Structures are given as structure tokens and as C-alpha cells.
Amino acid sequence: MKQVELMDVSKAYEKQQYVLDEINLSIEEGEFFVLVGPSGSGKSTLLRMIAGLEDITDGTLKINDKVVNHLPPKDRNLSMVFQNYALYPHLTVEQNILFGLNAKKVNKKEQQKRLKETAEMMGLRNYLKRKPKQLSGGQRQRVALARSVVSESPLCLMDEPLSNLDAKLRAHMRIEIRRLQKRLGLTMVYVTHDQVEAMTMGDRIMVLDNGKIQQVGEPITLYNEPANLFVASFIGSPKMNMGNAAIIDQKLVIEGVLKIPVDPADVATLTKNNGLTVGIRAEHIFQGTSENTTHELEVINVEQLGNETLLTFEIGKELWTAKWLGQWRVDVGDKVPVHISTKNISFFDTESGQLMKPASIINEQEVVAI
Amino acid sequence: MNEMTIHRESLATVDFEKVKKRQRMGSFFKGILFLLPSIVLFSVFLFYPMVRTIYLSFFLTDNSGVPTVFVGLDNFTNIFSSPIFQQSLQSTILFVLYTVPGAILISLFLAVIANEKLRGIGIFRTMFSSTMGISVAAASVFWMFLFHPTMGWLNQLLQVVGLDGIGWLTDPKWALLSVSISTVWMNIGFTFLILLGGLQSIDSYLYESADIDGAGYFYKLRRITIPMLSPTLFFVVTVTLINAFQTFGQIDMLTRGGPQNETNLIVYSIYQEAFMNYQYGTASAQAIILFLIILVITIVQFKLGERKVHYQ
Numbered sequence: 001m002k003q004v005e006l007m008d009v010s011k012a013y014e015k016q017q018y019v020l021d022e023i024n025l026s027i028e029e030g031e032f033f034v035l036v037g038p039s040g041s042g043k044s045t046l047l048r049m050i051a052g053l054e055d056i057t058d059g060t061l062k063i064n065d066k067v068v069n070h071l072p073p074k075d076r077n078l079s080m081v082f083q084n085y086a087l088y089p090h091l092t093v094e095q096n097i098l099f100g101l102n103a104k105k106v107n108k109k110e111q112q113k114r115l116k117e118t119a120e121m122m123g124l125r126n127y128l129k130r131k132p133k134q135l136s137g138g139q140r141q142r143v144a145l146a147r148s149v150v151s152e153s154p155l156c157l158m159d160e161p162l163s164n165l166d167a168k169l170r171a172h173m174r175i176e177i178r179r180l181q182k183r184l185g186l187t188m189v190y191v192t193h194d195q196v197e198a199m200t201m202g203d204r205i206m207v208l209d210n211g212k213i214q215q216v217g218e219p220i221t222l223y224n225e226p227a228n229l230f231v232a233s234f235i236g237s238p239k240m241n242m243g244n245a246a247i248i249d250q251k252l253v254i255e256g257v258l259k260i261p262v263d264p265a266d267v268a269t270l271t272k273n274n275g276l277t278v279g280i281r282a283e284h285i286f287q288g289t290s291e292n293t294t295h296e297l298e299v300i301n302v303e304q305l306g307n308e309t310l311l312t313f314e315i316g317k318e319l320w321t322a323k324w325l326g327q328w329r330v331d332v333g334d335k336v337p338v339h340i341s342t343k344n345i346s347f348f349d350t351e352s353g354q355l356m357k358p359a360s361i362i363n364e365q366e367v368v369a370i
Numbered sequence: 371m372n373e374m375t376i377h378r379e380s381l382a383t384v385d386f387e388k389v390k391k392r393q394r395m396g397s398f399f400k401g402i403l404f405l406l407p408s409i410v411l412f413s414v415f416l417f418y419p420m421v422r423t424i425y426l427s428f429f430l431t432d433n434s435g436v437p438t439v440f441v442g443l444d445n446f447t448n449i450f451s452s453p454i455f456q457q458s459l460q461s462t463i464l465f466v467l468y469t470v471p472g473a474i475l476i477s478l479f480l481a482v483i484a485n486e487k488l489r490g491i492g493i494f495r496t497m498f499s500s501t502m503g504i505s506v507a508a509a510s511v512f513w514m515f516l517f518h519p520t521m522g523w524l525n526q527l528l529q530v531v532g533l534d535g536i537g538w539l540t541d542p543k544w545a546l547l548s549v550s551i552s553t554v555w556m557n558i559g560f561t562f563l564i565l566l567g568g569l570q571s572i573d574s575y576l577y578e579s580a581d582i583d584g585a586g587y588f589y590k591l592r593r594i595t596i597p598m599l600s601p602t603l604f605f606v607v608t609v610t611l612i613n614a615f616q617t618f619g620q621i622d623m624l625t626r627g628g629p630q631n632e633t634n635l636i637v638y639s640i641y642q643e644a645f646m647n648y649q650y651g652t653a654s655a656q657a658i659i660l661f662l663i664i665l666v667i668t669i670v671q672f673k674l675g676e677r678k679v680h681y682q
């Protein structure tokens with residue numbers, strides 16, 4: 001069943017230009033749906049429209065197959081975590097968490113039970129009697145989360161609920177939220193600008209830029225077959241290596257420096273457009289062995305991550321990063337042999353930014369079926 | 371090398387305590403310099419008159435205000451045994467009880483409805499706050515016309531519905547109430563404006579969050595608006611309370627303390643005692659009593675308020 005459905009939804013503040021433009025989207029029941037995009041792309045606006053806090057300028061919004069454009073927030077049966085927490089400063093943490101249950105006249109015993117569970121889960125047990133201003137940013141954020149969780153509404157909207165937590169707590173909360181969502185069968189619309197969070201949590205991801213949908217799909221699809229240059233550069237860390245390219249003498253020439261032989265069959269499709277941009281993931285610039293080395297590149301920076309090593313090269317005016325598993329003792333200035341193959345390269349039309357041909361080898365090589 | 375040694379030497383000989391003390395003295399003088407204008411003004415117009423009033427309250431005076439006979443606490447004992455002063459005290463307290471809650475409740479109601487985001491709400495906001503710009507004298511004249519026994523609109527209105535006219539300002543049963551009504555009207559402008567300001571500074575996210583939680587209008591009013599407004603309310607209560615105790619203008623204009631001393635509030639009574647009867651001693655004693663009453667009430671209010679008021 002479709003829990004949330006947006007049909008040609010647009011939004012303009014005060015008759016100015018569109019902040020959101022013709023959004024078409026449906027979110028299934030029980031789905032963990034992640035909305036990601038850079039700052040100012042309209043994520044919060046979209047969420048607030050679903051919540052009913054913002055008027056819908058154009059289009060139709062359905063929740064549970066009913067049109068709800070006109071319904072006030074309280075009749076939409078959802079909960080929300082605000083980007084700025086929106087805690088009640090004059091109430092204690094406990095009162096904050098129970099505010100909604102009190103308003104809905106849930107009985108006291110049930111309230112206490114849920115309060116206990118939620119406080120336990122969010123690690124707030126010792127702070128229940130404090131006022132929000134006596135809490136740290138991360139603790140406040142957890143109160144905001146608790147307030148939404150405690151309501152047990154079937155649809156839950158979260159606006160960057162983990163942005164203020166430290167790395168360890170964030171990883172922990174990610175798992176907690178995900179588990180809770182699965183256990184209660186919640187439908188979740190989750191806003192973040194952190195692509196790692198998007199990749200790790202979402203059943204599906206929607207990438208938004210400038211009020212327009214760039215791509216909707218499963219995390220792996222977005223990673224392997226980004227629909228355009230924006231998605232390609234936004235999803236994945238380190239970001240995809242990009243460069244201008246041209247086909248000269250049956251060879252792909254990237255940034256005028258790297259020459260890679262191409263499959264003659266592809267040449268026709270790739271030369272159709274005048275501008276060609278290529279992209280390759282950092283983990284697809286392999287260390288070259290004596291047989292397959294294609295290029296020797298000078299290392300201009302080395303980052304040791306412990307289990308993997310990031311090497312940076314200069315390709316024309318672009319900086320490319322390679323991610324090699326294990327610890328590699330390489331010094332800046334060394335020339336290292338690498339193996340780059342067109343099979344790992346995605347091709348984009350420079351002008352429109354659209355994907356022309358995704359990397360072909362990913363599926364054969366890396367997907368491990370269990 | 372040479373410089374280094376000099377530097378080190380000077381470090382050793384510097385007496386930190388002394389330097390610090392000199393700096394403290396310096397900033398103290400600067401502070402006093404900045405405060406000087408206020409200190410001078412307060413001394414001339416506030417501290418000196420206050421001390422003088424206390425001094426005068428122990429004397430009888432001639433009619434130009436020169437103290438003649440020292441009478442100790444006689445002025446105070448006389449006042450408290452005087453039925454006129456007791457009447458005046460009672461009227462003042464009744465007046466405060468009528469006007470303070472009246473003005474605040476009405477302004478709070480007006481502020482809450484004027485805080486809605488509706489088209490043309492600015493007109494209503496201007497209207498509700500307009501009495502702030504009207505002087506007591508002008509407002510009193512306006513109400514004098516309304517209260518006029520024959521030509522006044524109020525009595526004409528009563529006649530239309532078939533009731534007898536009321537001597538608003540001449541009937542001892544009504545006079546204090548009439549003055550209170552006009553005072554409430556005059557105070558609404560100021561209280562409304564302050565309360566509206568308080569309401570507008572409440573973060574709209576709180577209401578949005580409450581909307582999503584499914585809170586109704588009155589639940590939001592009770593759990594969010596009133597608590598978040600409490601510092602403003604507290605301020606407004608303190609100010610209107612003190613103002614009510616010090617009411618003078620409208621009494622002088624509307625009733626002159628009459629009928630039968632019903633509206634003879636303390637400040638008016640002080641005025642009469644001093645400038646009509648030339649009893650500066652008794653007047654000073656009354657002024658001191660008024661001062662103590664206001665002081666005690668304000669202290670009590672702060673003690674009680676501290677626990678209830680939520681400051682951000």
C-alpha cells in the first residue's frame with residue numbers, strides 16, 4: 001500500500017520562484033525513505049508539506065490513499081523531529097516527551113510505560129527531570145527523537161535528527177532508529193544531507209537538488225548507476241573521480257592526459273555528443289600488477305585510514321583519488337602503477353549531465369550473492 | 371640577548387597586585403564618571419525629596435512647608451485613627467483589585483486574538499494599542515462625556531433598553547467602579563502592546579510541534595502560550611500594580627475624590643492634604659505609608675513570582 005504519495009507537488013514561497021518543482025513520488029508502507037540533497041535544496045520544505053505545516057502551492061498529496069492537502073497536521077496521524085528540535089523550553093525532558101500523549105489523552109499507565117522504554121532506548125534516563133537548556137546539543141536532539149518515537153504514529157518524519165551527535169553515538173542511533181522502524185513497521189521519511197547516513201539507512205533514496213528530483217532508487221543503484229553528474233558526485237565517499245574526456249583515435253583521452261583504449265563497439269554511442277565527462281569510483285583505480293598496469297601516476301597526497309589507503313593523483317586539473325585496501329607505504333612524489341579500465345568508467349553527457357553509459361563491470365565483479 | 375635580560379628583570383620587579391589595584395581603581399573612576407549624570411539627576415529629583423519627605427513626616431508645618439513643631443510619630447498615629455484615611459486606603463485597594471486584573475485579562479484576550487495571522491490584523495492591533503497614545507487628561511474628558519448624567523452615551527443607551535439612568539460619577543455606589551472602568555480602558559493600550567510583543571517572541575516551531583502532536587487550541591494556550599508569556603505577564607502585573615496605586619490624573623479630572631470620599635485614592639488624598647490643606651507633615655506621612663505598601667507588595671510579588679515564572 002502506498003503510505004505517502006505526491007503528485008506534481010510544487011511549492012513557492014510568496015509567489016516567488018519554485019522551491020520545489022513538480023515532485024512525483026510515492027512512499028510505500030513500512031519503507032525507510034531517505035531524502036538527501038545539499039543545503040537549501042528543499043528537503044525541509046518537502047517534509048513540512050507532508051506534515052501539513054506548509055501550504056502546498058500546486059499538486060496533490062495523498063496519505064493512505066486519501067487526499068490530505070486540506071487537512072491540519074493533527075489529523076494526519078504522523079510524528080516529526082524538527083531540524084531545530086523545537087523542544088518546549090519551559091518543560092522538563094519528561095514533560096516534553098509526554099506532551100503529545102497528554103494532548104491525545106493517552107492513559108497515564110501507558111504513558112509511563114512508553115516513557116520508560118523510549119528514555120531507555122535514547123539513553124535519556126538520567127535527564128528526565130532537566131530542562132532543555134540544561135542539556136547538550138546531542139542530548140536535546142535525542143529528546144526530540146524520543147518525542148517522536150513515543151507517539152508511535154505510523155508515519156514518522158525526521159529532519160536531520162542526528163546532525164549534532166558525535167560519530168560513535170550517531171552510528172549507534174542509526175542502528176537504533178533503523179531497528180525501531182523495522183520493529184514497529186513505521187513508514188519513515190528521513191531527511192539528511194549526509195550521504196553516508198542516506199546510503200546506510202535508506203531502503204530507497206531520493207536525491208534532491210534545487211527543488212528537482214535528481215534520482216530515486218535503492219542506495220546501490222544510486223551508487224552504481226548515478227543518473228547524472230550531480231548524483232554521481234553527491235553519492236559515495238570519497239566522491240567519484242570526474243574528468244572531461246574525448247575519443248581520439250579509438251582511444252579515450254581524459255583531461256588530455258590519460259589515454260585508455262576503448263571497446264570499438266562503444267565508440268559510436270560515445271562520440272554522438274560533443275561533450276563527454278567520465279567518472280570512476282576511487283576503488284576502481286586498482287594497483288597495477290606487472291601484467292595489467294595501464295598507467296604510472298605520481299602521488300601527490302596519501303591518507304592512511306588504517307584498513308585502507310587513499311592516494312591522490314593529479315589528472316590534468318582534476319584531483320583523483322584511489323582507494324586501495326590495506327596499508328600501502330607510499331610516499332608523496334612516488335610514481336605508482338595503476339590499472340584503469342573503461343569497464344569501470346561511467347560516461348556522462350557534459351552538457352545535460354545525464355548518464356550515457358554506466359560502468360559495466362560492477363555487477364560481475366563485486367556483487368557477492370549469499 | 372641584551373633585550374632578553376632586561377625583559378626578564380622587569381618581569382621580576384613588577385608587582386602584579388599593585389598594577390591590578392591601579393587598574394581596578396581606574397575602571398572604578400571611569401564607571402563613576404559614566405554614572406555621574408544619573409547620580410546627579412536621581413539625587414536632585416529622587417533621593418533628596420525622599421529624605422525630605424521622611425523628615426517632614428515627623429513635623430507639623432506652616433502653610434509654606436516650613437517645619438515648625440516636631441511631633442515624632444504623631445502624624446502616623448493620627449492618620450491611622452482617621453476614618454477618612456481608612457476610607458481612602460479601602461478605596462485604593464478596591465481600585466487596584468478592579469483595575470489590575472481587569473486590564474490584564476482584557477489585554478491578554480485582545481493580544482491572543484490579535485496575534486492570529488489574519489489579513490488586516492494590523493488595523494486591530496493599532497486600534498487595541500491606540501489608548502496608549504492618549505493622555506490621561508484627554509481620556510478623562512472623553513469619559514466625562516460618556517458618563518454625563520443626561521447627555522452621556524452610557525445613560526442614553528440605558529434609556530434605550532428601558533433602564534433608569536445611573537449617576538456614574540455622582541452616585542457613591544458607582545463612582546469608584548466608573549473611574550476603574552475608565553482606567554482599565556486607558557491602561558489597555560500599554561498592556562496590550564507589551565503582551566502582544568511577548569506573544570510574538572514565542573517561537574512558532576513550538577506551536578508547529580504541538581500541532582503535529584495533536585494539541586488543541588486551549589491545550590496549546592495553557593501549556594505553551596501562558597508559560598512562555600509568564601515573564602512578560604509578570605512585568606505587566608508589576609507595572610500596572612504600581613501604576614494603579616499611584617493613580618491621580620483621572621481622579622482629579624473625573625470626581626475630585628468625591629462623592630463622599632468614595633474615590634479619594636491615597637495619592638489624591640496626599641495631594642489634597644498638602645496643597646489644599648497645607649498639611650505637609652501629614653501628607654508626607656501618607657506618602658511614606660503608600661511607599662511602604664507598594665514596596666511590600668512588590669517584594670511579595672517577586673518572591674511568589676520567582677517560582678512560577680519561566681525565564682528563557
Ligand SMILES: Nc1ncnc2c1ncn2[C@@H]1O[C@H](COP(=O)(O)OP(=O)(O)OP(=O)(O)O)[C@@H](O)[C@H]1O
Pocket residue numbers: 013019037038039040041042043044045046083193
Ligand atoms: N519561509 C520561507 N520563505 C521563503 N523562502 C524560504 C522559506 N523557507 C525556506 N525557503 C527557501 O526554500 C529553499 C529550501 O529550503 P529548505 O529549508 O527546504 O532547505 P533544506 O534542503 O532543508 O536545507 P538544509 O539542509 O540547509 O536544512 C531555500 O532556498 C530557502 O531559502
Ligand SMILES: [Mg+2]
Pocket residue numbers: 043044045083159
Ligand atoms: Mg532543512
